[in-house]
Amino acid sequence: MALFRALVLFFFFFFLTNVSLLLNFTNAEDPFAFYNFEVTYLTASPLGVPQQVIAINGKFPGPTINVTTNNNVVVNVRNKLDENLLLHWSGVQQRRSSWQDGVLGTNCPIPPKWNWTYQFQVKDQIGSFFYFPSLNMQRAAGGFGGFIINNRPIIPIPFDTPHGDIVIMIGDWYTRNHTDLRKDLDAGKDLGMPDGVLINGKGPYRYNDTLVPDGIDFEQFDVHPGKTYRLRVHNVGVSTSLNFRIQSHNLLLAESEGSYTVQQNYTSLDIHVGQSYSFLVTMDQNASSDYYIVASARFVNESRWQRVTGVGILRYTNSKGKAHGPLPPPPDDEFDKTFSMNQARSIRWNVSASGARPNPQGSFRYGSINVTEIYVLRNKPREKINGKNRATLSGISFVNPSTPIRLADKYKLKGVYKLDFPTNPITGPPQAKTSVINGTYRGFMEIILQNNDTKMHSYHLDGYAFFVVGMDYGEWTNNSRGTYNKWDGIARTTAQVYPGAWTAILVSLDNVGVWNLRTENLDNWYLGQETYIRVVNPEANNKTELPMPDNALFCGALGKLQKPQDISAGASIGKNTVKLLFTWLVFVCALIPIF
Structure with a gap:
């Protein structure tokens, strides 16, 4: 009997720290997806220079959140940085709950060594998004990752199901620490030219021995010939617009930040800071060699910015050699931005597609x-x-x-x-x-x-x-x-x-x-x-805005309301969840005499 009681207590505390099973059971219609994020510093050398980056669960970039429309998303964040932190879910619309938005005007920051749990529903939404730390230039040091919201199976997507999903994070990059970048701005200085462009946290493939030093790790994507992949590309950089292209391959635009687009082929597309796109890319070339994937700076003096170019490799599984030759060129419009604007105007909403729609009344x-x-x-x-x-x-x-x-x-x-x-x-x-x-x-x-x-x-x-x-x-x-x-x-x-x-x-x-x-x-x-x-809403009710969460942080004039946090504790858990768990424990313990 004592052993059985011990087992009951063990499983109770197991459920206390892994509540997804219980919550899925209590709300099967809108399942819960659980993630644990430990945010730390990490030393990396994406451009050949050792520097401090922000990692999540030891990864730079962080892991991809992959959920389905109407899922309840729970992300427990442990801040192991030496400064305040907020994570923002860029483009993910927290319907009825700006309490979870993760920006300084709506949320108190998570102090160093503290734990905080975000919980929100991805209501009536699909698409390609990303998350990042929103405070004090921290995104310039990393801490970002992909955020995918899939259609429910009952709702078709307006194209054949791709063979696979590939998340690509592109962005300009400085080898200076994000705290040094802040100091420059505080001193009235410009940040100057970036030191490079990263693809998934890695530097450029050595396509040019003069521009790219030896020993830099680059990103490679392995694909199967004849298959079509969905590439979800995000510009997570500091301030540079980038032109994205793949050597000898067409980019069929299919979705942008939650909206299916009219499907059009592009040889390259300008992706501006903070923007996300989904492309369908068919691996229809021969495998005589690998192919370049390029992200290069736009609207700059190309001759000065040549070294600010991100280069990855697309490798067919039956490839016969390395990529070679010059990079595929960007649009030739350095002094005429009309081409880029016309390209932007050509991106149209697919109004005939089924699926979750933002602002349905519009x-x-x-x-x-x-x-x-x-x-x-x-x-x-x-x-x-x-x-x-x-x-x-x-x-x-x-x-x-x-x-x-x-x-x-x-x-x-x-x-x-x-x-x-x-x-x-x-x-x-x-x-x-x-x-x-x-x-x-x-x-x-x-x-x-x-x-x-x-x-x-x-x-x-x-x-x-x-x-x-x-x-x-x-x-x-x-x-x-x-x-x-x-x-x-x-x-x-x-x-x-x-x-x-x-x-x-x-x-x-x-x-x-x-x-x-x-x-x-x-x-x-x-x-x-x-x-x-x-x-x-002048008629306040829980139908148009969810109540303040149980675990809301307090700061500023309300800082005195904040209770100290046990930094050894696990995920923050709301009162309702605790009540459910306690009820479950009482129920199980009541069964013990039966045994």
């Missing part, structure tokens, strides 16, 4: 919905505010509050932020403040992103997929609406804005919460080029 008919709010957001070269270089949106440089906005709302704190973000750029001197957009629940917002900088920018909105309806060079005017695509503009989460140009997006404000709108260029994001859209 599907197909977004062009006929009345716009209720209009915001013109202008970015300019950095400006001095109180003696320091800052980046601005519409003349305002965002200051993150010590108490997150959503937490301040919950506890009715005053003075944490102001709902005074201007609908048009301010005309006076630039300001640094916590200014937030007051969004109307179930409103339909038009946002014009005007880039008056000399650099390419891309902008991201958390919590939503928006419709990219127009882009052009020059200043946006009311007459520009005559050029909008009102039928099949792509629905996505990150849109590029060309230098001296504008991009217009439409978004249906159906997701209650406080949602970050920012540049994805890390240097300007760090220097304040962001704001938040606050969307509140």
Whole structure:
């Protein structure tokens, strides 16, 4: 009997730390997917220089999260860095729950040596996304990984099932530590030219003995001849747009950030910072040699940036030799960006595809919905505010509050932020403040992103997929609406804005919460080029916004509410889960006398 009781206690604590079986049993319709992330520093040499990178579970990049539409995702994060941490799920729309968004304006950071558990549902969503650490330039050191949301089996995908999935993370890279990059920005310096481009955390294949030193590890993808693969490509870099291409192979574009696209072939595609695409690539070439996979910098002086090129290898299983010869060239348009913009305009939404759809009330008919709010957001070269270089949106440089906005709302704190973000750029001197957009629940917002900088920018909105309806060079005017695509503009989460140009997006404000709108260029994001859209249902209920989680962290003015954490504990577990486990234990112990 004593042995049996001991076994019962053992299995109880086993279930306590591995609750997926229990939770799957309690909610079989929407299963739970569990991940444990230990975030640490790791020494790596992707460009031949030893440096500190951020790894997850000892991997750089981190593991891929692979789930299905409507799954409940639980990610337990152990922060073993020496600074605060938040993980952000870029493009993954936490419906009704900005509490899990992982950005500083909505969540208190996870302190060093602490443990925190994210839990959210990937409701009515499919596609290719990624996660990354959102604080203080940490993404420049790694900590990123892929995030795949698959269709449920009952809903067909609009192409034959590929032979396999391949996740490819591309991005510009510095050999300086992310803390040194921060110091440079704080000192008013530019980051300068990157030291290279990585593919899945590895440096370039030695395609050129002069440009690429010996001994650098490169990424190789092994494929079977005649098979078609789905390549999910993400630009996780700092600030450089990259052109992606595979020698002698066509890229059939099929999906972008949660929306199936009209399928079109490209020999190469520009992928801007923060953007994600799915390509179907058929291995239809002969196997006389391997093939180059290339990610090279765009809109730069090519001769100076030749060494900033990522090169991997596509290897057929029956390949007869190494890749050779010059790299496949990028588009020849260094001084004319019209080609790239026309390419971007050619990406259209597949409105006939089945599947989960973002903002369903806007599907197909977004062009006929009345716009209720209009915001013109202008970015300019950095400006001095109180003696320091800052980046601005519409003349305002965002200051993150010590108490997150959503937490301040919950506890009715005053003075944490102001709902005074201007609908048009301010005309006076630039300001640094916590200014937030007051969004109307179930409103339909038009946002014009005007880039008056000399650099390419891309902008991201958390919590939503928006419709990219127009882009052009020059200043946006009311007459520009005559050029909008009102039928099949792509629905996505990150849109590029060309230098001296504008991009217009439409978004249906159906997701209650406080949602970050920012540049994805890390240097300007760090220097304040962001704001938040606050969307509140005047009739508060759990159907439009989930309650604050049991394990919410407290900081700033509410820091006194935070209880010390037992750093030896495992995953954070909510009260309801504990109650279920306790009930299970009582039930099992009640059976002991029977035995």
